[in-house]
Amino acid sequence: MPVELITVPCLSDNYAFVIHDTQSGDTAVVDVPETAPIRAALDARGWTLTDILLTHHHPDHVQGVADLRGTARVIGAKADQHRLPPLDLAVSEGERFTVLGRDVDVLDVSGHTVGHIAFHMPAERLLFTGDSLMAMGCGRLFEGTAAQMWDSLCKLRHFAPETRVCSGHEYTLTNARFASSLEPSNRAIISRLEATEKARENGHATVPSLLSLERDTNPFLRADDPDLARALKMPDAEPAEIFAEVRGRRDRI
Numbered sequence: 001m002p003v004e005l006i007t008v009p010c011l012s013d014n015y016a017f018v019i020h021d022t023q024s025g026d027t028a029v030v031d032v033p034e035t036a037p038i039r040a041a042l043d044a045r046g047w048t049l050t051d052i053l054l055t056h057h058h059p060d061h062v063q064g065v066a067d068l069r070g071t072a073r074v075i076g077a078k079a080d081q082h083r084l085p086p087l088d089l090a091v092s093e094g095e096r097f098t099v100l101g102r103d104v105d106v107l108d109v110s111g112h113t114v115g116h117i118a119f120h121m122p123a124e125r126l127l128f129t130g131d132s133l134m135a136m137g138c139g140r141l142f143e144g145t146a147a148q149m150w151d152s153l154c155k156l157r158h159f160a161p162e163t164r165v166c167s168g169h170e171y172t173l174t175n176a177r178f179a180s181s182l183e184p185s186n187r188a189i190i191s192r193l194e195a196t197e198k199a200r201e202n203g204h205a206t207v208p209s210l211l212s213l214e215r216d217t218n219p220f221l222r223a224d225d226p227d228l229a230r231a232l233k234m235p236d237a238e239p240a241e242i243f244a245e246v247r248g249r250r251d252r253i
Helices: 035-045 078-083 146-156 172-183 187-201 211-218 224-229 239-251
Strands: 005-009 013-018 027-030 052-055 071-078 089-091 096-099 102-108 117-121 126-130 163-165
Touching: 005 035, 005 163, 013 035, 013 163, 071 078, 078 089, 102 146, 146 172, 146 239, 163 211, 172 239, 187 211, 224 239
Parallel strands: 027 052, 052 071, 071 089, 126 163
Antiparallel strands: 005 013, 013 027, 096 102, 102 117, 117 126
16 A cells, blocks of 8 residues: 655745555654644644654754654654754665655765755655755755765656655745746746646645656756756756756856
8 A cells, every 4th residue: 555645834835744654554754844734734634653754954844853753753864963853763875764664765965965865765656855856946055065966966866757756845936937047948847837837826735746857847957968058058068067057046046
């Protein structure tokens, strides 16, 4: 049986993700921006939280942990545990652990922060990316380098196309408008911008997103795409240089 996935809006534009196994009754949450919306989602369904997974240390991803954790197991990056709430399980890239009876693989996706991790559930084709890979975007480089983030995104883009990318914010409309400004004739980007505008007008979340869609329309995943390089007038630049240019332009919006 597949797990049930609930996208929970938090704060002004954050998301937490609640994952539930109907057979065991186990329930996990990825990131805890605040307690109340997550607790309301659990209570409405009669679910008991068993695990909390944390992608990185920023307050808008962890500040609700103390109030929510109860007896739940808290899992986060070993490299970042000095900045995280107390962990019951500290994990590193290449390790695999079990949540809800499912395998979870750990990836180091440093860039937004150093020590940021992502969680991949291969059987479920779920990828929890926090503020690394986002819908049509990626996180600002607060601690890492452009080369680090490009390497992290290359790891993430190679999973199955039908993988659902569960990222931490509702930034898709701004990101789509930015992508369109880079390549105003790109039909895939125009189509996604239109779909995103309609979704937001109707109050719908645009996250999770399909990895196949990110590959086609997310400029940060396409730093080695010759079409993007030509649009930027950087046809001979290395992918990491293209990525840095795109990130710099996005930062100036």
